[in-house]
Amino acid sequence: MIIDRNHKNNNRNMIIINKMLGEVEKPGRYTGEEYNEIKKENDQQLIRIALAFPDLYEIGMSYLGFKILYDIINKREDSWAERVFSPALDFEKSLIKNDIPLFSLESFRPLSEFNIIGFSLQYEMSYTNILNILHLGRIPLRARNRDKENPLIIAGGPVAFNPEPLAEFIDLFVIGDGEEVINEIIDIYKDWYGKSENSSKKELLNNLVRLPGIYIPSFYQVNYHTDGRISFFQKNEKHAPFKIRKRIVKNLDKTPFPIAPIVPNIDVVHNRITLEVFRGCTRGCRFCQAGIIYRPVRERSVGCLLELAENSFINTGYEEISLSSLSSSDYSQIDSLTKKLVDCYQNRGVGISLPSLRIDNFSVHLANQTQRVRKTGLTFAPEVGTERMNKIINKNVSEEDLFRTVQYAFKMGWRRIKLYFMVGLPAETQEDIEGIIRLIKKVEMMGREKVGKKFSLNISINALIPKPHTPFQWVAQETEEELNKKFRYIIQKIRSNSISLSFSDTKLALLEAVFSRGDRRLGDVLEEAFRRGCKFDSWREHFNFKSWQESFQKFDLDMAFYAHRERGKDDIMPWDLIDCGVSKQYLWSEWEKAIQEANTDDCRQSICNSCGLEDICQEIGINRNNS
Amino acid sequence: MSYLYRMKYQKNGPLRFISHLDLNQLFRRVLLRADIPVELTEGYNPRIKVSFGPALPLGIEGWQEITEIVLKEPLAEEELKGKINKVAPSGFKILEVEEVSNKRIPLSKLLRQASYLFYLIPVDAIDANKMVYYHNKIEQYVKCLLDRKDIKIKKESKKGLKEVDLRPYISKINIFSKNNDRIIICLILNIEAGVCINPNPIIQMLADVVKDYFLIGKIIREKFISESLI
Numbered sequence: 001m002i003i004d005r006n007h008k009n010n011n012r013n014m015i016i017i018n019k020m021l022g023e024v025e026k027p028g029r030y031t032g033e034e035y036n037e038i039k040k041e042n043d044q045q046l047i048r049i050a051l052a053f054p055d056l057y058e059i060g061m062s063y064l065g066f067k068i069l070y071d072i073i074n075k076r077e078d079s080w081a082e083r084v085f086s087p088a089l090d091f092e093k094s095l096i097k098n099d100i101p102l103f104s105l106e107s108f109r110p111l112s113e114f115n116i117i118g119f120s121l122q123y124e125m126s127y128t129n130i131l132n133i134l135h136l137g138r139i140p141l142r143a144r145n146r147d148k149e150n151p152l153i154i155a156g157g158p159v160a161f162n163p164e165p166l167a168e169f170i171d172l173f174v175i176g177d178g179e180e181v182i183n184e185i186i187d188i189y190k191d192w193y194g195k196s197e198n199s200s201k202k203e204l205l206n207n208l209v210r211l212p213g214i215y216i217p218s219f220y221q222v223n224y225h226t227d228g229r230i231s232f233f234q235k236n237e238k239h240a241p242f243k244i245r246k247r248i249v250k251n252l253d254k255t256p257f258p259i260a261p262i263v264p265n266i267d268v269v270h271n272r273i274t275l276e277v278f279r280g281c282t283r284g285c286r287f288c289q290a291g292i293i294y295r296p297v298r299e300r301s302v303g304c305l306l307e308l309a310e311n312s313f314i315n316t317g318y319e320e321i322s323l324s325s326l327s328s329s330d331y332s333q334i335d336s337l338t339k340k341l342v343d344c345y346q347n348r349g350v351g352i353s354l355p356s357l358r359i360d361n362f363s364v365h366l367a368n369q370t371q372r373v374r375k376t377g378l379t380f381a382p383e384v385g386t387e388r389m390n391k392i393i394n395k396n397v398s399e400e401d402l403f404r405t406v407q408y409a410f411k412m413g414w415r416r417i418k419l420y421f422m423v424g425l426p427a428e429t430q431e432d433i434e435g436i437i438r439l440i441k442k443v444e445m446m447g448r449e450k451v452g453k454k455f456s457l458n459i460s461i462n463a464l465i466p467k468p469h470t471p472f473q474w475v476a477q478e479t480e481e482e483l484n485k486k487f488r489y490i491i492q493k494i495r496s497n498s499i500s501l502s503f504s505d506t507k508l509a510l511l512e513a514v515f516s517r518g519d520r521r522l523g524d525v526l527e528e529a530f531r532r533g534c535k536f537d538s539w540r541e542h543f544n545f546k547s548w549q550e551s552f553q554k555f556d557l558d559m560a561f562y563a564h565r566e567r568g569k570d571d572i573m574p575w576d577l578i579d580c581g582v583s584k585q586y587l588w589s590e591w592e593k594a595i596q597e598a599n600t601d602d603c604r605q606s607i608c609n610s611c612g613l614e615d616i617c618q619e620i621g622i623n624r625n626n627s
Numbered sequence: 628m629s630y631l632y633r634m635k636y637q638k639n640g641p642l643r644f645i646s647h648l649d650l651n652q653l654f655r656r657v658l659l660r661a662d663i664p665v666e667l668t669e670g671y672n673p674r675i676k677v678s679f680g681p682a683l684p685l686g687i688e689g690w691q692e693i694t695e696i697v698l699k700e701p702l703a704e705e706e707l708k709g710k711i712n713k714v715a716p717s718g719f720k721i722l723e724v725e726e727v728s729n730k731r732i733p734l735s736k737l738l739r740q741a742s743y744l745f746y747l748i749p750v751d752a753i754d755a756n757k758m759v760y761y762h763n764k765i766e767q768y769v770k771c772l773l774d775r776k777d778i779k780i781k782k783e784s785k786k787g788l789k790e791v792d793l794r795p796y797i798s799k800i801n802i803f804s805k806n807n808d809r810i811i812i813c814l815i816l817n818i819e820a821g822v823c824i825n826p827n828p829i830i831q832m833l834a835d836v837v838k839d840y841f842l843i844g845k846i847i848r849e850k851f852i853s854e855s856l857i
Contacts, residue, residue, distance in 0.1 A: 015842050027685065031641035035717075313659075319659065348659075349659065
C-alpha cells in the first residue's frame with residue numbers, strides 16, 4: 001500500500017516496510033499522506049526537491065519556514081517539493097537492518113534520487129542530524145565528493161548566518177528570506193539541468209552564485225594565523241562576491257503565505273495555524289540574534305491577516321490560531337487584530353494564542369482577551385535581575401514593570417507564571433545573580449498572597465550563548481564551572497514547593513557556543529563526532545559529550561578557543577562574508593554601549609539608530625528620522 | 628434539540644499507524660473543515676461532542692469502525708457523509724450514516740464482538756502441497772488452543788506486569804487458504820464489559836506456528852457484531 005506508489009517494489013519489500021512501520025514507535029511520522037500533502041505525477045521533467053528537516057517529524061512540522069517553502073515550490077508546475085525528517089533511532093536501525101535508504105514522505109523516493117535537497121537550519125545542535133540524513137540517504141557527506149549525479153545540497157535559515165561549520169558539507173547557502181530566492185534557484189537549476197549532460201556541477205554553482213543572497217563556501221579559501229584566528233578570506237572564483245547580502249522580502253502582504261499547510265495525522269509540537277503577523281524586531285536586545293538578522297520590521301496588514309486566518313481555518317480545521325512574531329504585542333494593530341479574531345472564532349471552537357508577549361499590562365490585557373475563560377499559563381522573559389544588567393543587555397524592562405504586570409495577571413485570574421532568565425552575561429557580578437533570586441522570590445510572594453495554594457511558578461535559567469551578528473559576538477562565554485557554580489547557588493537559595501527551576505545543560509551550552517561562532521575547521525570535528533555516533537545532540541538523552549571531546553582532540557582543536565575567547569575589535573569573524581544588513585561597526589558600538597551601561601531606543605519609538613539598514617528602510621518606506 | 632448520528636467509517640492506509648487519540652483529534656479537524664453544525668461541550672474549553680467505538684491497536688486496519696457525533700441541527704444522512712468525505716484525509720472514509728437520536732444505546736453496550744482478519748504470506752513461493760501442510764498445522768494448533776481451559780499471557784500495564792487470560796475472549800478462529808499465495812485467518816473476539824482486547828498476542832501465537840516460512844501481512848478489524856445480530 002505504501003511503497004508501491006511510485007516505485008515498483010515487489011510484494012516482499014512492501015511487507016518489509018509495513019512490518020518496519022508496525023514495529024517502531026509513532027509510525028505516523030513516516031507514512032506521509034496527511035491532509036493537504038502535495039502529490040504530483042511522477043514526470044521525468046519534474047525538478048524533484050526534498051525539503052529536509054534535521055530533527056523528528058513532530059519538530060520539523062512545527063516550523064513555518066518549512067511550510068512556506070513547501071507551498072511556494074509546489075505551486076510551480078515544473079517542481080515537486082517533498083519532505084524528509086530525521087528518523088528516530090528505532091526507525092533508523094530498522095532502515096539499516098533492512099537495507100532501505102532514507103526516503104521522502106510523499107513518494108517514498110530515496111534521497112539520492114532527488115535533484116535538490118534543502119536543509120532547514122534552525123539550531124546548531126542539529127548539525128550531526130544533517131550528516132546522518134545524508135548518510136542514510138546514501139549521499140556523500142562532503143560537497144567536494146559529490147558531482148552532478150548527486151543532489152545539489154542547499155541550506156538556509158537563521159543558523160545559515162554563520163554557515164562556516166557546515167562549509168564542507170553544503171554546496172550552497174541561502175542567506176535571509178527564502179521566498180523569492182528559492183524560485184530563482186530553481187529557475188537556474190532547471191536551465192542547467194536541461195543541458196547538464198555537457199555541463200558540470202561547477203558551472204551550475206557559477207550560475208547560482210550570481211544570485212544575491214547566495215553563499216557558496218567552496219568558492220572561498222580561509223587562511224589562518226598561527227594562533228588559530230582567521231587572517232584573510234580568498235576567492236577562488238571570479239564571480240563570487242566578497243559580501244553576501246541577505247535577502248529581504250519587502251512587502252509581506254504580497255509575499256506568499258501557506259494557507260493550506262499540511263495537517264499532520266499525529267500530534268506535533270505546534271499543531272495549529274501559525275499566522276506570521278510581522279517579521280523582524282528592533283527592540284535591540286544585545287544578546288538576541290533574531291532581533292538583528294530578521295530586520296527590518298515588516299508588518300502584514302490586519303485585512304491580509306484576517307483573510308489568511310479564514311482561509312487557513314477552512315483548509316485545515318485547526319482549533320487554534322497562533323499569532324507569531326518575535327514580540328507579538330509590538331504589532332502596531334495588535335489590539336484590533338486580536339479583537340477581530342476572537343470575535344470571529346470564539347463561537348466556532350477556535351482559540352487564539354499569543355506566544356511571545358512583552359512584559360506590560362497591555363500584553364496581559366491582550367492575553368485576557370484571547371483567553372476570556374480558561375487561563376493557562378503566562379510566560380515572560382525578564383532575562384535579568386538588576387537595573388544595571390538591564391542596561392547592558394538593553395532589554396529596557398524594569399523590575400516595576402515586571403511586578404506590575406504579574407500583579408495584573410493575578411488579578412485577571414492567572415495562576416501559573418513562567419519566567420525566563422539568563423546568566424553568564426558580560427560584566428555579570430554576584431549582585432546580578434542575587435537580583436534574579438530577589439525577583440523570583442518577590443514574584444513568588446506576590447503569587448502566594450494573591451493566588452494562594454494553586455499558584456505555580458516555572459523558572460527557566462539559561463546560559464548566554466554569544467551569537468554571531470549580535471553586539472555580544474565578541475564576548476567570551478563563561479566556563480561550565482562558573483555557570484554551574486551560579487546555578488547551584490540559585491538552587492540553594494530558592495527552595496519552594498510552588499517553584500520549579502530548570503537550567504540549561506552547561507555542556508550542551510558550551511558546544512552550542514562553539515558551533516555558533518565556529519569556523520570551517522570544525523567540519524572535521526563534526527564528521528568525526530557523527531562517525532562516533534553523535535546525533536540528536538539537543539536531546540539530553542542522546543547527547544554524548546565524551547564523543548565530542550574525543551573528536552576535538554583528534555583534530556587538535558580546542559573548544560575553549562571558540563567558546564571562551566574574547567574577540568578583539570579587528571578580529572576577522574568566520575561569518576564576516578555574510579552581510580546581515582546591520583553593520584559590524586554598529587554592532588561594535590552597541591557592544592561599547594553595553595559596557596558603558598547605556599540604552600539604545602527602539603527605532604520604532606524613537607529616531608533611526610543607523611544600524612546599517614537605512615537604505616532598505618527607505619526603499620520599503622519606513623522613515624524613522626521624522627518621528 | 629440535539630441530533631445523534633452513528634457512523635461507520637474506514638481507518639486504513641496510512642491512518643492504521645495513528646493512535647486512537649490522534650484519530651480523535653484528526654476527526655475533530657475534519658468536522659471543523661467540513662463545517663458540520665456540531666454541538667460543543669459546555670465548560671471552559673468547548674469541544675466537539677464525538678465518541679468512538681473500541682480503540683484500534685496501531686497497525687491494524689479498520690473496515691467498519693464506529694463513531695457517534697452530536698449535531699445542533701439535523702442534516703440529511705447522505706449530505707453529512709458527503710461533506711465529511713470531501714475533506715477527509717487519505718485513509719479515513721465514512722461508509723454509512725444513521726440518525727439514532729431515538730435509540731441511544733451506548734456503544735459500549737451495543738457492540739458484542741469484533742471480527743479480525745489477517746494474512747500469513749509465504750516468505751518464498753511455495754507449492755499447493757506445502758500450503759495444505761502449513762494450513763493443517765495451524766488448524767491443529769488452533770484446535771489445541773481452543774481446548775485449553777485458559778490462555779494466560781503477561782501484559783505490561785502501568786502497574787507492571789499483569790496476567791491476562793485470553794481464552795474467554797476468543798469466540799472463533801477460522802482458517803482459509805487462497806491460491807497458494809497466502810493463508811487467511813478470521814478471528815472473532817468477544818467484547819466483555821466494554822473491553823475489546825488487543826488481538827496481536829493471539830495473532831502472534833498463530834503466526835509463530837509457521838514462523839520461519841510466513842510473515843504476517845495485513846491485519847484487519849473487519850467489523851463489529853452488535854447485540855441485535857446475535
